[in-house]
Structure formats: C-alpha cells, structure tokens
Amino acid sequence: MEVVIVPDAEAGGELVATAMAQLLGRKPAALLGVATGSTPLPVYRALAAQVAAGRADVSRARIAQLDEYVGLPPEHPESYRSVLAREVLEPLGLGLEAFMGPDGTATDVQAACEAYDRALAAAGGVDLQLLGIGTDGHIGFNEPCSSLASRTRIKTLTEQTRIDNARFFDGDISQVPHHVITQGIGTILEARHLVLLATGEGKADAVAATVEGPVAAICPASALQLHPHATIVADEAAASKLKLADYFRHTYANKPEWQGI
C-alpha cells in the first residue's frame, strides 16, 4: 500500500478531493464510497470548493454509503443517510437519486444487507472508497476481530464506539443504537481504490498497526494490505508512530506527478 504523509487535515482533504476530481474527470459517473465521522469532512469541503471553482465536475457522480444505524428512520438527523445528505449530497448539489445505501429500518435486516451488496455490484462496484479509521483499527463499523472476508451484515457496536458516538446524540448514550449495518471487509476490498484518511495523534497506533503490523482481524484496517490499490493518507500526528515514515516521504516526493494517488 502507499502511504502519503501530509502536514495537516486540510492538506489531506485537498489531496483526497483532488483524487476524486481526477477520477470523475476520467469517469464522470464514478461511484464514490463515502464515510461518516469527523475525519472525512475536510475532503467534502475541499471537493465542494473545487466544484465551486470549476475544477471538479460532480454532476454525474454517484455516492454509496458505507454503514448505517439499524432502527433509525432515514429522516432522523443522525441516520447516516441524513448525515451524508447534509455533508456530501447538498454541498455537491446532488440529489438522493445519486445516492445508494442500505435500509436500516428493514424488518429483515439480513435480506437488506444482501440486497445492498447486490446493488453495489449491479451499479458496477465502488470506484473509490473513502475510509476513516477507529482508534481500535475499525473500518466502517467492522470492529476488531470482524472476519476479513465479511460481507455487508448487521454488527453490534462495542460500548466504546457507542460512548464515542454519543456526541452526536446530545451526549446521551441511551439514544445511540446498539446495532448497525456495515459493508463487510470483503465488500470494502472490492472497491477499485481504497483511500484511508487518518488525522490526529489518537490514530497513530491504529495507523502503525494497519501499515506495519501483520494482516490480522484484531486490526480490521490491516486488511488493506491485501488490496492492490490502497492509499493511506495520514497527517504528521497520525503518521508519528510509523517506523518507515522517512521512506514513505521519500517515495511520495519522488513519485511521477501523473500517477496521482
């Protein structure tokens, strides 16, 4: 995998947004897989700015969701569908017809998960999947020891993840659902390009385990080592525990510019 060390979160956002814009230049109806959480926000801001400046055309882009709470109605302000509508679709001028995601309110959750995997494949597969990373190395809601071959399915959140996410529910953990639907690790690995963005010192151990540790389910993001085109974009703080940081800096600095990430 390629590791790109950037000075800060804004630079990471700009780099990833530029990769998305270049992809859309080559393939205007590309399917972009997007993530929730705080980390991707600079990407969405930078992409919207590139659109406003006429440097990116997202008018035919399609957007796919990574994970969703089970039981929250789609119109709930913290359903990930609502969050992505606010943070991604609206700023990019896209409507819900450009969007696909799993049905978190389905009575048969397993059937809804399988339907979403089929829908992703029928849409031609995800071209670029943006990922955040949990401090425990999770991607999507694939908590540690998730099967590295998993498909989209229901997962039970760890207590720590519910505590972390209570900030979006007025600090009230009782409002945070226990269950989620997440693309599986096997599903995520089918995207053509994986871009994992990590910012801040709190992610340094998870980034080191992902890049320089063994491929192991205890760190779900380490599965990216199995992917032929995976890019880790880390700011200085998130990259601070990488033993090979100087090597990564050297190779990126000397990479032919036309290659992009």
Ligand code: PGA
């Ligand atoms: P964060 O979440 O971007 O809010 O840190 C990342 C994640 O849990 O995947």
